[in-house]
Amino acid sequence: MTAQAATTPIQSIVLVAIASFIGSFGALFLKSGAGKLHMGMRYLIFNRRLILGVALFCASSLAYVVGVRRGELSVLYPLVSLSYIWTLLWSVIFLKERLTKNKCLGLALIVAGIILIGLGKG
Amino acid sequence: MPKKALSRRQSVGLVFLCTLLGAAGQVLIKTGAKASAVGAPWTTLSGIWANLWAMATSPNLIGGYMLYGLMTVVFVFALRDEELSLLYPIISLTYVWVAALSVWLFGETVNLPKFLGIMVIVAGVAVLGRDGER
Numbered sequence: 612m613t614a615q616a617a618t619t620p621i622q623s624i625v626l627v628a629i630a631s632f633i634g635s636f637g638a639l640f641l642k643s644g645a646g647k648l649h650m651g652m653r654y655l656i657f658n659r660r661l662i663l664g665v666a667l668f669c670a671s672s673l674a675y676v677v678g679v680r681r682g683e684l685s686v687l688y689p690l691v692s693l694s695y696i697w698t699l700l701w702s703v704i705f706l707k708e709r710l711t712k713n714k715c716l717g718l719a720l721i722v723a724g725i726i727l728i729g730l731g732k733g
Numbered sequence: 734m735p736k737k738a739l740s741r742r743q744s745v746g747l748v749f750l751c752t753l754l755g756a757a758g759q760v761l762i763k764t765g766a767k768a769s770a771v772g773a774p775w776t777t778l779s780g781i782w783a784n785l786w787a788m789a790t791s792p793n794l795i796g797g798y799m800l801y802g803l804m805t806v807v808f809v810f811a812l813r814d815e816e817l818s819l820l821y822p823i824i825s826l827t828y829v830w831v832a833a834l835s836v837w838l839f840g841e842t843v844n845l846p847k848f849l850g851i852m853v854i855v856a857g858v859a860v861l862g863r864d865g866e867r
Contacts, residue, residue, distance in 0.1 A: 617841075617842075672798070673785075673788075675762075676762060676765070676766045676769070676788055676794065677766070677784075678766075679762065679763050679766045679767075680766045680767055680769075680770045681767075681770075683835060683839070683841045684759065684760075684763045684831060684834075684835040684839060684841065685831065685832045685835035685836070685841045685843055685847060685851075686847070688759055688828065688831045688832075688835075689828055689831075689832075689850065689851055689854055692828075692854050692857070692858065695857075695858065695861060699861075713860060713861070713863060714861060716857075716860050717857045717858065717859075717860035717861030717862075718857070718861070719857070720853050720854070720856050720857030720860060721853075721854050721857035721858065721861075723850075723853050723857075724849075724850045724851065724852075724853035724854030724855075724856075724857060725850065725854070726850070727846045727847070727849050727850030727853060728846065728847050728850035728851065728854075729850075730846040730850075731843075731844045731845070731846030731847035731848075731850060732847070733841075733842065
């Protein structure tokens with residue numbers, strides 16, 4: 612168990628990054644689908660956006676599980692924070708939310724943290 | 734379902750519980766992912782089916798995602814009486830537990846860049862969470 616976990620293959624990193632990317636679209640569709648809930652609770656079921664959001668979360672989980680088969684969890688799990696970056700991008704581009712100084716600072720810190728973990732990976 | 738509003742301390746305690754559930758879930762997902770790696774190819778239909786079946790029937794994976802479900806329910810309860818901007822930054826503690834558990838259970842090493850990286854991410858998530866109410 613220990614010997615295999617000592618290094619993290621690039622394939623694992625790419626798969627977890629893809630998982631975070633797909634998952635961020637899941638969040639986007641959940642958010643836009645949730646807006647329809649104001650029109651009544653039956654929109655919880657008959658709601659293509661919510662269904663697509665959940666489906667994307669499932670696809671994201673699948674990529675994540677395949678990604679963490681090999682490699683260090685202490686490297687791969689923090690990579691999930693990439694999803695904050697994608698989600699912020701989509702919320703600015705598609706949902707027209709405002710990009711504040713605070714958000715930019717948080718984003719910069721997360722990017723810096725991911726780079727540091729990349730430098731420390733086995 | 735408790736009718737009485739939770740105190741701030743209780744809400745924070747529940748979110749703390751969420752971080753432990755999340756970290757335990759990650760450990761189960763990691764071990765389940767490894768156990769369900771049956772070596773089937775992703776290029777044939779039967780291979781894809783064998784891969785998906787191994788994952789869907791892995792006790793650790795099922796347990797890990799059940800913990801995630803439980804965590805979500807507990808988080809929603811905590812959110813009921815307290816602001817997201819206070820509670821969300823606490824969630825990033827999960828990164829710290831996962832790193833500690835990876836060292837303890839999987840014999841991974843956390844060197845200086847990794848340690849700093851995790852701390853900087855925790856700070857980043859805290860800063861993002863703080864933005865919520867504005």
